[in-house]
Amino acid sequence: MTQPLLKIRGLKIDGKSDEVWKPIVNEIDLDLKKGEVLGLIGESGAGKSTVGLAAMGFTRDGCRISGGAVDFDGVDLVTASAAVKRNMLGKRIAYVAQSAAASFNPAHRLIDQHTEAPTQHKLRTKAESELDGMELYRRLRLPDPDHIGFRYPHQVSGGQLQRAMTAMAMSCRPDLIIFDEPTTALDVTTQIEVLAAIRDIVEQFDTAAIYITHDLAVVAQMADRIKVLLRGDEVEEAETRAMLSAPREDYTKSLWAVRSFQRPAKLAISTGVIPIVSLKNVSGAYGKSPVLFDVAFDIHVGRTVAVVGESGSGKSTTARCITGLLPPSQGYIEFNGEALPLDYRKRSKDQLRQVQMIYQMADTALNPRSSIGDIIGRPVQFYSGLTGSAKRKRVEELLAQIELEPGQYIDRLPSELSGGQKQRIGIARALAAEPQFIICDEVTSALDQLVAEGILKLLAQLQDDLCLSYMFITHDLATVRAISDDVVVMKDGRVVEQGPKAEMFQPPHHPYTDLLLSSVPEMDPDWLTNLLNGRGVDNIGDAAVGKM
């Protein structure tokens, strides 16, 4: 048996919080052979990225390696000098970051960033490296590989950037690449292209890789072995197939079980009932560029309509039209059978009260300087006029409704809460207005799966208790499956298909719905291979060109 390429022993990393060093990674061991792909999974805060970066001998500001060894091909990267490490980075170990859009320097063309590592490490001349870059772009099935490199990052789409970044990581033909959530920010259909491209190129060059992700189905496609982390500790490690079929630890089993949450769909709507919200051929535009075309669908009392589509499909714009933040350029919105004024400034307080929103980023949607009591208290006072102890009592009721202990949370600041708790506060703030209809805009996308499940269950419970109607904007079909009664599929500002959930998940589909559904990764490790074989590789290339 050959020596492993990367051998991490007893790795301990501290993070600084409030001027005190606290351990965030405890005694992690890790072995990686040449050409092998290890999946590193866990929720946010599990230390995945920190371990991934430490495998490069790198720590972010506010972190330090406090013990253990990172042996890469005989060199201990923990004790090595900065110059020795610099000579390894880029050349023998490369990194692919989560957000390619943020990790490419906006001031330079792609190819100049691509050639930087090979020329700085004196492996190739700039001209050679440019040619090699075009070859890699071709292998990664980027459109127009000879010219795309001469564009600036902002001129290239997200999925293409992510492949260009993989090409950049390959530019020195490293022995090891760290992929840090490379597809998390992408749409499902784009994700497939990137996953397929990454997997192919890693196989072609026999590169070892650490693939960091929170998405089990993705890691099942990519990794030979999977290691599960929880709050800086290793939970278990096994071959991918063994791990998927027979997880040993309870935590791993709970991760596996999340995707099974599904509430039963409600009965079909009887005809003739007036919907609570009805969009009548709504078109909308930002300035002169139209983004919505003839969008029409109904939302009925006590039901959840999931609006599905990729980024840029007009989901959030539809929500802005309903709330009146973006008055439609054509069409109108009916609420309980009456037309709403298009502009929110012209709506009465009661009309405003009935339509509330919950946002994707609970972090930025809550005022960081207000206490929880104030955040929820403001709409309580605004809409129901309660003040003083009556207001406080109402806020306490709302906190109890979202399953947070009122006495414990009412005086805290948002920064003292976890992501899931913040999202619950967002829900309470919407409930404070006592609305009949709530728009949930990607409310679980920024959350870990276990936490997201909790939020979905809470929303379902509230719907049953308060007879709420939801418009649930999401790009995640697992969420749709879990919570929706009816589904609206959008693409390029148009509704391509709509109907009850049961019908939508049964063939026959609109071709685009079919593409979306089939693009959701499944736990089966052969899923990607089978899918690609089924679609034919050319098909994926076409999809990429189509997205230009």
Next chain:
Amino acid sequence: MGSIFQIILQRLALGALTLQIVSIVIFVAVNALPGDFAQAILGQGATDEAVAQIRADLGLDQNYFTRYFSWLVNVLTGNLGISFAQMNFASNMGGDQLVGVVEQIAPRFKATMFLAGVTAIFAVPISITLGVLAALYRNSIFDRAVNITTLSSISSPEFFLAYILILVLAVLNPIFPSLSNVYEGMALGEKLNRTMLPALTLTLVVTAHMMRMTRAAIINLLASPYIEMARLKGISPMRVIVRHALPNALAPIINVIALNLAYLITGVVVVEVVFVYPGIGQLFVDSVKIRDIPVVQACCLIFAAAYILLNLMADILSILSNPRLRHPK
């Protein structure tokens, strides 16, 4: 690229409008000064008739609107008028060699621009280099030393810095002359030699601001994902700063440079006085003292135009430093 030209034209038009508004402010402000030229020149014991006579001669008895618009029309046709002091001298002493404000200001303005130019040639590269190095070696002894030095030089009064430089470079080690009385037609070398001390003084005054902005703008970017990416590609720290951080930090740096250049044109009267440098600042102060309104107004207008033009250039350059605008989708 069409959009960029559009933006530039827009900014130019806006600049012209600003200048127009400033001209009103200048006119109102100058006329709000207590006393006028007639009172200032004739002194406390003047008779009312004499004061009225001079006012009539100079057109000061007309109403504000007439005076403003005739001034504006003259300015637009390139005529900044004739200094009151010149006219008064001519009518009392005879002779008809009236020197217009334009001829009066032109050599002073050239001298001011020369001093500002020489200072900028020193100060801008020095500040940016020091800023880059301070960002590279942030929190080191070097960084602190640079910060303390530049901060103390900006905090000291200008005349104090000037006298110290004179003491060290003119008196103790006679390298440069302590008097900077340059005049037109002087050879460039001699002119540079005489301008050196005021230029050095001004360099000390403006460096801190630009250097600290360069440092702060770069450090601000060091937490960006693309900087981390550059480090993870094994790029040397110097290259990370110069090639990856600096190009994205240009906009704020350019703006601070423009502000400091404008200061070099409009705010250096103290240094001019110390070194007897014949710049526009001294002319301006003298004219205010005797309420010589045409000169004061012309100087104000030049100062305002300098600020507006430099800020305009800074705006345009910052826009050009953004690749999103240079290379639209």
